[in-house]
Amino acid sequence: MNEDDQKPSAEEPDKASKVKPTAPQKPAAVVSQSRWPLWLVLLVSLLVGGLAVIAALHAQSARDLALNNQQSLNNALAQITAFEAQVSAVPERLTQAEDVLNKQLEDGLQDLQKELSSAAEQHQRRVQNLEDSLTALHAELSQPQRDWQLAEALYLVKVAAHRLEFHEDAPAAQAALQAADGVLRGIGDPRMIPAREALAEDIQALENYQGVAITDLLTALDDLMTDVRPLPLKMPEVSADDPEVAVGGSPPDPDAAWWSRQLQQLWQEVSQQFTIRRHAQAVRSMPDAEAEMFIRQIIALRIESARMAVLRRDQSDFEAHLTRAASLLEDYFAASPVSDILPRIDALRAQSLHSELPSLKQSLSQLQALED
Template sequence: MTEYDVPERPRPARSLWRALWLWTLLLALAALLGGGGYAGWQFWQERQATEDIVAAQDTLLRRLSRQLGDAGAEIQQLRQRQGDLAESARRSTDLVAALQGRADDADATLARINATIQGGRGRAQLLAVEQLLLIANERARLARDVPGAIEALSLAQDRLGSLAEPKLFPIREALAEERSRLEALPRIDLEAAALTLSSLIRRAPELPQRSRAPTHAAVVDGEPSRDITPEASGFWARGIGSLRQMFGAVFTVRRTDKPVDRLLPPEQERLVGQLLLLKLETARAALLTRNTATLRATIEDAAAFLNDYYRSDDPTVLGARAELDRLMTLDLNPQLPELGRSLGLLRAYLDATR
């Protein structure tokens, strides 16, 4: 070390500690400020959430208040209705009581009437049975209504059975016999027969008609006859023969077993169809009026018409013919049994017990 060298002074330790303390103070202040800002932000967020919750609860409270008001009004209306129903129930009770009194009075009146006519009840029942027997005879004889007559006889049997009178057994036996005879009659399904004829009328225009082949052409082995007689030896005869040979080479008449279409004029075909429809309509009218003779005659005429003018080998024609054959067997007016025996026995019993 020379005399010019200045010795280095050591820094005092107090300055170092002061700097450290300042830095620590600054850091603490910064941390305090940051924590306060974060706490303030958290507080602001919680306050906003609380305000939203309070607003929602306030809205809910107002809604509940309105609903409670409406419920109170409905409760008031229900109470009013309950009062009206109670009043109506009271009036109904009074009305039922009044009706019960009237019913009791009516029962008493009927009891007196029943006691008065007790002796004539059986005769009234027998008179009703007589009317039923008259109705059965009328339905069977005049209206040809066999089911209606059977129903009337059945009602008469029930009324006689309710009397439980042994002296009426012969009448009941006659009734049972007459009813069994009516039930044994063949049942005619007029509706089904009428529907069959309606179906035939609807399908009649579609049935194929038979074509008529000309009968004036002479055919030999499928070729037209062009023979010249030995007597034809003159000039005119040879000319006529030449013309025959020329036309024979141009026109050929051949035999065929298949029907040829549209050989009848359209006017005749339409006339044939109209006539068939007229016959079928007449048959349906006879069926509905229960005219067996007219029905059978008309159906027979229609079947012959089908044989003459329609193709007998066509399935639709064969089906129509089969349906007509089934309708031919219908008997619209079967012989009805005698129904007067039970009525005569009943009238004899009424005269004897008068």
């Protein structure tokens, strides 16, 4: 380096003295240090804001989680309450189930006892039939009249069917079936068991058959005839609206003779005891003794004819005779006592003379098969 460059010239002090002094400048490091806290504050603010947002999000999540947990807890409490109610109802349900089970067991035991009893009776009957058959086995070989006995049993069953169908005589039909069963029991053949079982069923059906109470119906007709006989006849009916005409004449004339006035006064007193009525229609007079007897005999004949219709089981004839008897009672006898008789006649007329009869076809078919 040249010395000229190192040594300042003489003019430099002068230039330096002429330059105005300026304010001292801060170093660059000092300026940069004064600007750094602003960025730091901004960064910290951003960090704090982010942390606040994150904290808010976490708080919201925590609240949602708490709400969900509370709802789950409430649901769990509700389930626990329902479970406790179910648990508390378990003893009552168990009691009800126990009652139902006991009832079913009792019914089942009763049905089983009935079935066992019926099976035991049937088995006992079969055993008894077999014993009778074995006992009479030797006698069967020495009985050439077996066919006659079967024919007799079949005839008895036909008699029972005839009495039941045409006369509805259940006791007679039952007696005939019992006699037929006795004949088959005397034969002692095991092949007769189905026929005897059919007879036993028909006999039981006849025992349970009620039928029509013919005796009670005939007794009611007899009582009706007894009550009808003393009924009084109907009196002629006079309408209160028919005009009345007095019979009496004019009062006595005071100027007439004394004997004429006496006759007129006597006639006036006598005429006051009589009244003349003029009717729009002819009034039916009471029948005489002969006609009354004839009417009563007709009513008695109608009731007796109804009684015969009961014995014949003729429903239409029975109703017709009772209807005609009721009509005669209304026409010729007093209304007050007849009003008590007519409901009885209507009740009798409403009764049926027929009922469903038991069928004996099973017994007939079994015996006919044995005879063939």
